[in-house]
Amino acid sequence: MPQAHPDLAAALIRLGRIKYQEVDLDVVLSTIAQVAKDTIPGTAEVSVTLVQGAEAYTAAYTGKLALTLDQWQYEHGRGPCLDAATTGAAMLVPNMTVESRWPEWAGRARVAGAASSLSIGLPIQEAMVGALNIYGAAPGAFDEHVELAQTLAGYAAIALANVHLYESTATLAQQMQEAMQSRAVIEQAKGIIMGQRRCSAEEAFAILARVSQDSNRKLREVAESLVDRAVNGGRD
Template sequence: MATSEPMDPEAAFAQLARIKLGETDLDGVLGTIAGLARQAVPGADEVSVTLVRDRKAQTAASTGDLALYLDEVQYALGSGPCLHAAATAGAMVLSRIATETRWPQWTARASELGAGSSLSIGLPVQERTTGALNVYSTAPEAFDDSAVQVAESFAAYAAVALANAHLYDTTTTLAEQMRAAMEHRAVIEQAKGIIMAERRCTADEAFRILAGLSQDTNRKLRDVAAALVAQASRRS
């Protein structure tokens, strides 16, 4: 059910702005967005966040099972208000789901589950990723013009927070990949040095020997190098 005392939208916006990306991950940001929207949008019973990447949609965060199921029915059908909002970056208001003529398969199932009205706002996240903030109510006509305005303003703040989190997550992943690559390179160089010392060969010849061992044993080059370095350490 909707909260009896909705959060002041300005307080919700302020909380979004205070998210510290170094202290949470993308999932944490998504969960915060859904939770704050449920408190801030008048009439909201449940909220979810849909992300669409490469035409594949998923519910990245939800405040309850009803929102999650209403999203997943749309994904299975390939159409619905949240997918339309994500594709158009617009707002989709269904005041009375029971009498809505668009997406008849989804509205029929949503009505059976007790959904009375819904509101979806598009979230432009990143070049290849779009999304939607989905607000559901068990009551018909739950979202008046004021509620829609609050949801649109909230979505604008949320899109910025989400885009920043997505960028931070991507940058952090890239940094970790670069760090791992440098570590692998260092191990390979160590292994080459060991081979050069033992066989009195050049660096190129040592690398060819490593590559040959990798191919013969069907193991990754870095794993062969790491095993050689570990073996040399034990001998010393």
């Protein structure tokens, strides 16, 4: 059972120590690939495939072998990593020599130095799916480790979901801060216009909007220019 594997606990600790406020998605993906390589017996190289819409690409890899075999699949639109990503299932290739589902790709893999592989689907977010791809130099390298790899992939998916959530939250917070700053400077500009024109807040905003439209500048830029002139006594 995967829970009994001596390296699994260490792998989960490594994933759990990721500090999302200090790293980006690329670092998390690279960490996942390296942790998988270090944890799953018989692994030669590992990659992580991401699929968004009709576009698939390798977002992280531990060696050129994995990248080469991934890219062949993207170019031809078929292969275990693509099937794993789109179905969410585990795609085991015990022996490239007798593989019949993707014979052309298996032939390429044998020449490149891979004798077996295992790809496991990674649900990441609504608009993006992926796969953890593990390549072995010997036939049957992963026959007894599918469950271990699936357990690790499950925790990897959680790590990816967490970094996506953190980045989304950070982006939203930044957008809210920018919106508040824009609102503040617009209110300042309105106050200046109201004092100069002896008009209402609605009339002051209409003046700002008209200048914005006529000058083809954003409303915030117009407001910032007006506030700057009022504070520094400058002119456009």
